Amino acid sequence: MSAIQIPNPIPARLKDVNRAKVCDENFQEFVRGYAGAVAARPRTDQPVLPGSLCSADDFLKLFESQLVSRHLDLMARVLRVQNKVYYTIGSSGHEGNAMVARLTRHTDPAFLHYRSGGFMAERFRKLPGMNPIMDSALSFAASKDDPASGGRHKVWGSKPLWVLPQTSTIASHLPKALGTAVAIETAKRIGHRLPIPADSIAICSFGDASSNHATAQCAFNTAQWTAYQGLPAPVLFVCEDNGIGISTKTPGGWVGNAFRDRHGLDYFYANGLDIAEGYEQVAAAVLHCRSSRRPTFLHLRTTRIMGHAGTDFEIEYRAIEELLAVEATDPLLRSAEIALASGLLSKDELLAQYEAIRGKCMAAAEHADKTAKLTSKEEVMRPLAPYSPDKVNAEATRVADVETRIKVFGSEKQLPENLPPRHLAIQINQALHDLFAKYPETLLFGEDVAQKGGVYTVTKGMHKAFKSNRVFNTLLDETTILGLAQGFANMGMLPFPEIQYLAYFHNACDQIRGEACSLQFFSNDQYRNPMVMRVAGLGYQRGFGGHFHNDNSVTALRDIPGLVVGCPSRGDDAAMMLRTLTALAKVDGRVCVFLEPIALYMTKDLYDAGDAQWSFPYPAPNQALELGAERVYHAEAKDLLIVTFGNGVPFALRTAKAVEAQTGKNTRVVDLRWLQPLNAAAIAKHAGDCDRILVLDEGRRSAGIGEGVITAIVEGGHGAKPLVRVVGDDTYTPLAGAANLILPTDATVLEAALKLVQT
Numbered sequence: 127m128s129a130i131q132i133p134n135p136i137p138a139r140l141k142d143v144n145r146a147k148v149c150d151e152n153f154q155e156f157v158r159g160y161a162g163a164v165a166a167r168p169r170t171d172q173p174v175l176p177g178s179l180c181s182a183d184d185f186l187k188l189f190e191s192q193l194v195s196r197h198l199d200l201m202a203r204v205l206r207v208q209n210k211v212y213y214t215i216g217s218s219g220h221e222g223n224a225m226v227a228r229l230t231r232h233t234d235p236a237f238l239h240y241r242s243g244g245f246m247a248e249r250f251r252k253l254p255g256m257n258p259i260m261d262s263a264l265s266f267a268a269s270k271d272d273p274a275s276g277g278r279h280k281v282w283g284s285k286p287l288w289v290l291p292q293t294s295t296i297a298s299h300l301p302k303a304l305g306t307a308v309a310i311e312t313a314k315r316i317g318h319r320l321p322i323p324a325d326s327i328a329i330c331s332f333g334d335a336s337s338n339h340a341t342a343q344c345a346f347n348t349a350q351w352t353a354y355q356g357l358p359a360p361v362l363f364v365c366e367d368n369g370i371g372i373s374t375k376t377p378g379g380w381v382g383n384a385f386r387d388r389h390g391l392d393y394f395y396a397n398g399l400d401i402a403e404g405y406e407q408v409a410a411a412v413l414h415c416r417s418s419r420r421p422t423f424l425h426l427r428t429t430r431i432m433g434h435a436g437t438d439f440e441i442e443y444r445a446i447e448e449l450l451a452v453e454a455t456d457p458l459l460r461s462a463e464i465a466l467a468s469g470l471l472s473k474d475e476l477l478a479q480y481e482a483i484r485g486k487c488m489a490a491a492e493h494a495d496k497t498a499k500l501t502s503k504e505e506v507m508r509p510l511a512p513y514s515p516d517k518v519n520a521e522a523t524r525v526a527d528v529e530t531r532i533k534v535f536g537s538e539k540q541l542p543e544n545l546p547p548r549h550l551a552i553q554i555n556q557a558l559h560d561l562f563a564k565y566p567e568t569l570l571f572g573e574d575v576a577q578k579g580g581v582y583t584v585t586k587g588m589h590k591a592f593k594s595n596r597v598f599n600t601l602l603d604e605t606t607i608l609g610l611a612q613g614f615a616n617m618g619m620l621p622f623p624e625i626q627y628l629a630y631f632h633n634a635c636d637q638i639r640g641e642a643c644s645l646q647f648f649s650n651d652q653y654r655n656p657m658v659m660r661v662a663g664l665g666y667q668r669g670f671g672g673h674f675h676n677d678n679s680v681t682a683l684r685d686i687p688g689l690v691v692g693c694p695s696r697g698d699d700a701a702m703m704l705r706t707l708t709a710l711a712k713v714d715g716r717v718c719v720f721l722e723p724i725a726l727y728m729t730k731d732l733y734d735a736g737d738a739q740w741s742f743p744y745p746a747p748n749q750a751l752e753l754g755a756e757r758v759y760h761a762e763a764k765d766l767l768i769v770t771f772g773n774g775v776p777f778a779l780r781t782a783k784a785v786e787a788q789t790g791k792n793t794r795v796v797d798l799r800w801l802q803p804l805n806a807a808a809i810a811k812h813a814g815d816c817d818r819i820l821v822l823d824e825g826r827r828s829a830g831i832g833e834g835v836i837t838a839i840v841e842g843g844h845g846a847k848p849l850v851r852v853v854g855d856d857t858y859t860p861l862a863g864a865a866n867l868i869l870p871t872d873a874t875v876l877e878a879a880l881k882l883v884q885t
Contacts, residue, residue, distance in 0.1 A: 132450045140450060143441055146203040146432045149218065149453055156459050157476050160466050167469035174468050180405035182470055187251060188228060188401050189461045191258075192221035193480060195243030196458055197487040198262050203436050204488075210495040211266045213280035214436030217243030219429040220366050221457050222398025223331060224248040225408045226424070230329060230362075233322040235616065236289045237303040238282045239331040239366055241428075249287050256286070259483075263490035269497040276509070276650035277500045285652040288322065290616065293648060296336055298636050300345035300363070301605050302655075303330035304421070305613020307361035308352065311419065313617055315595045318567055321618055327415050328613075331364040334381050335371025341605055341636070346391060348606045349421035353390030358419035362412065363391075365423065366398065368430040373443050381425055391423050398426040399457040402464050429455045509651035511688040511803075512714045513753065522709035522750030526564035531747070534563040534591055542701075542744035549741050551584050551727035553697025556744055557704045558585065558622070562592050565620055565708070570597045572607055572624030572660075581626060582662065582727050604630050608637035608659070612645075615655035620711060628663025628721070629677035639686045642717045647688065654715025658707050664693075665824055665859055665869045666725035666773050675724070676859035678869070681829040683719055684802045690753070691802035693721040695775035698742040699757060699799060705750040721801070723772045732776055733783065740776065754805035756796050758812070763792035766883050767816035769809060769835050771798040774822040774870065781875045791883045804834045810842025818882050819849040824870055827853045848885055852878045 133140075142148050168174065170183035180188070199216035206214050217223075224244035230236075232252035238245060243262070250258035264272040265280050274283035274291050283291025292299050307328040313320045320326075336342055345363075352359040367381045386393045392414060396407030408424065415422035431453050433440045440449055465471040471479070500506050525531075535541050542548075542556035562568050570588055576599045579586030589597040600607050604625055611621040625631045631638075638659070645653050661683075665676040683691050692707055694700035700722070707718040732739035759779060766785065768778040775797045782793035796812050798804065813819055819839060823832035832851050839845060852875050855868040 132447070132454065136446060136450070141446055143439055145440060145449065145453070146200055149431050149456060150200055152453060152456065153458055153462065153480070154477065157462050157466070157473050160463065160473060162463070162467055164467060165469050174464060174470070175402045178402040178405065179409060180402055182468065184228065184405065185401055185464065186470060188224050188248065189465060190479070190483070191224040191227075191244050191247035192458055192461055193483045194247040194258060194487070195221050195224070197484045198243055198259070198266070199432060200484065201263075201487040201491050202266055203432070205491050205495075206436050211491060212268050213266050215240050215434065216432055217241040218432045219368055219457065220244060220398070222401065222404055222426065222428060223364065223366060225396070225398070225401060225405055226329065226331070226364055226412070226426070229409050229412045231323075231326070232287045234288065234326050234329055235306050235322065236329040237292060237294075237299040237331070238289060239333060240282070240295065241333070241366065242282045242331060245331070246282050246284075246289070249284075249289065253286055259486050260490045260493070263487065263494040264497065267491065267494035267497065268499060269494050270500055270505075271497045274650070275648050278506065278650070279648055281648050283649060285649070290645065290653050291648045292641065293644065294641070297332045297339045297342035298640055300330055300332065300342050301348070301609020301637060302612035302616070302641055303328050304345045304349055304359060304361050305610040306616045307359045307421070307613065308357070308610060309613040309617035309619060310360060311358040312569070312595070312614065313619070316566070318617070318619055325416060327360040327362055327412075329362050329364065331366055333371060334365060334367040334369065334376045335374065337365050337381060337384070344603055344605045345609065346388070348601060348603065348609075350388060350390035351601050353420055359421050360415050360419045361421050362415045363421065363423045364426055366426050366428045368428045370430055372434045372438070385423050385425065388423070391421050392418070393423050393425065395425045396427065398428045399455055400460050429457070431456055509649070510647045511716070512646070512651060513710070514714055515752065517713045518706065518709045519750065519752065521713050522705040523748045524564070525747045526560065530563045531560065534559050543746050545744060547738070547741040547743050548697055549728055549730045550694065550697045550700055550722070551582055553742070553744060554584050554700050554704070554722065555586060555588075557701035558588060559591060560747055561704060561708050562588070562596065565712070567619045568596065568622060569614055569619055570622045570624070571600050571610065573600060573602050573626050575599060575624050580624070582724065584722070584727065585624070604634035605637055608634050608642065611657045611659065612637070612642050612655045615657050616653075620708070621657045623657060623659050625659060625661045627675055627677060628661050628679065629674045631661055632679070632682060635682060638689065638717060643686050643688045646715060651715075656711035656715045656717065658704070658711055658718045658720055660720045660722060662722050662724050664721070664723045664725065664772050665854070665865060668725075672861040673858035676865055678825050678854050678859065679829065680721070680801060680825045680831060683721070684831075684834070688717065689802055690716050690718040691721060692718070692799060693723065693772045693801050694799060695723065695726060695772050695797055696740060696742055698745045699751065702745050702749055702751040703799065706753060709750070710753065721772070725773055726776070729776070733780060751799070754800050754803065754808070756798055756805060756808050759795040759797070760793060763794035764816050765791040766793040766818045766820065766879060767796065767812050768793060768820045768822055768879070769796045769798065769812070770822035771801060771831060773824050777870060777872055777875045778822055780872055781879050784876050785879050785883060788880065789883055793879070798831070801831055804831075804838060806838035806841070809835055809838040810844065813839045813842060813844040813847065817847065818885075819844075819847055820879055820882055821849070821851045821853075822870060822875055823851065823853045825854055826856050828856050830854065848882060850878050850882050
């Protein structure tokens with residue numbers, strides 16, 4: 127591949143801090159100065175150069191896509207200083223990824239690196255009437271008319287082109303891309319109708335620096351794990367290797383050495399700087415992935431010119447000689463050389479096309495600048511957390527076919543509503559059986575959930591009833607579990623991933639916060655990945671497990687925008703809440719968490735051993751709970767209000783009984799049940815009804831539920847009432863009896879309540 131010659135001494139023009147200007151001028155000077163041989167113009171179906179798989183027609187279209195991508199970058203650099211464009215991370219040097227788009231289908235789901243301008247410009251050709259320049263300009267300008275995100279962020283995305291928008295910059299999108307590939311194959315096994323062709327592949331692009339991230343390594347490991355077991359997973363990992371991550375260089379040869387010989391991850395290399403050469407290499411990788419259904423790693427050589435973004439002045443940390451050497455490998459220079467040498471374009475034709483595309487990009491940007499922008503918080507938040515209460519209630523109370531239920535439970539006599547009252551773990555189990563009978567697209571997966579039935583036997587019998595295609599164990603990795611969940615949801619299934627303990631969720635939090643919950647927001651509700659994530663957690667596992675198995679960090683969940691968090695304290699509520707959460711996922715595409723208090727799984731008694739007052743009948747299958755609806759005990763009481771959830775509910779009820787016995791004062795207990803969003807109106811109402819308030823929160827003092835509850839009370843106008851908070855301390859939970867020193871207990875709750883009512 128030829129390159130521009132670096133003159134010595136280096137002229138002032140090439141030392142300009144504005145590298146976009148330098149690269150723009152380099153291209154034009156290269157074309158004007160071309161003095162190489164010119165061949166007879168090939169027919170459109172002939173190779174663009176002798177021996178190339180790329181035809182002249184392929185090349186001309188790819189070159190145009192490269193030019194579109196480049197001029198979008200140049201436009202952004204010019205107009206950003208005028209506040210007409212708000213994003214300058216460009217694709218310059220990566221334009222070769224257009225080959226991946228050309229050689230795949232628009233129905234192959236794509237999860238893209240942010241340097242994907244060439245890919246997008248080329249994929250836009252797959253459907254008639256689409257305009258990559260205008261759509262991109264609208265996105266750059268944060269326009270409400272942006273068809274990808276509606277002005278919420280600059281993302282590469284398109285509903286008709288199956289590019290799922292995201293903002294992953296550290297390869298956090300790799301697990302869901304792999305999950306989508308697994309889902310394509312899973313659909314065949316469970317008889318689920320896919321929204322895309324059955325031989326589709328999932329495409330996932332990322333940078334060489336991001337390939338080192340733990341989340342990326344998790345996806346590669348899981349891909350190898352699936353291949354090792356002969357499980358199809360047609361994912362095409364495209365590592366766009368430009369040799370640098372912002373300012374940190376990737377050691378030469380690192381990507382090839384790290385990935386070339388990984389068992390179960392089939393490696394291909396392609397030169398993304400040369401369309402004539404790289405086309406055949408990319409085609410081989412795509413064909414292999416589609417035909418073998420195996421995870422495939424395409425190592426695509428790229429470069430990075432014009433810096434990381436508009437605010438990145440490379441000349442401050444790279445020598446000018448190094449910059450010039452990198453800019454000499456600009457793939458557009460090689461494409462220009464191919465166009466000229468092949469006789470496809472003359473110098474004048476090429477420069478005219480170059481300027482024509484520049485003009486289109488600038489005109490589109492000027493138009494986009496004049497379009498409407500988001501102007502209210504209601505507009506911004508509209509797609510974040512859609513909620514259709516009437517439709518959700520109708521879906522939650524819809525009952526599965528009677529014969530199907532009888533088949534699942536064994537007989538009419540064994541239907542759960544015909545059985546005696548049961549405790550929480552059994553009620554959750556029965557509700558899951560019911561939901562899986564109702565929804566054939568449901569999947570349950572996680573660590574130990576299948577044959578064993580879960581660590582606490584909550585999923586016992588599910589594997590037997592619904593077989594391995596719908597209930598299965600995964601490898602021990604929460605990131606993979608939640609990546610799979612997103613992939614299944616992308617393909618129209620309804621996943622129920624289990625995270626074995628709340629503390630384990632922290633390992634994979636960004637799969638929910640940064641990926642799953644952001645999809646509706648950044649796609650303007652065009653894409654959804656509904657799921658119901660079950661998490662065993664909270665404290666009070668007496669004498670067992672230390673902080674990993676006694677984790678009260680509820681705030682890690684409540685901090686995630688758009689997430690719904692439900693936490694039952696008793697079995698009948700659990701069954702009805704699961705129906706509501708599933709309906710929320712089904713109807714509104716919501717990402718939901720069902721936080722199950724481990725210490726209450728097997729609890730049958732409330733006041734005294736053997737009283738069975740914490741065992742409840744299974745609610746009829748047409749009963750569900752409204753999102754946010756609280757449970758109230760002793761609704762007529764006004765002396766004292768205790769607001770709590772989870773393990774706190776039995777504490778509060780025992781405290782209420784003791785307070786009445788000792789003082790004659792009555793106590794209203796409110797079980798919130800829904801931790802996100804909190805029902806502030808209900809909290810304020812109960813606070814207004816009662817004389818004194820106790821907030822019982824087993825979370826930590828600085829990071830629990832209590833702050834939200836107290837805020838609702840104060841903002842509701844009741845902050846002047848006597849109020850105390852009984853809460854866990856700001857520490858990890860220790861082992862054995864020491865846990866009771868830092869968590870609320872019957873004794874500490876009663877002490878606080880008595881002191882409060884006696885004031």
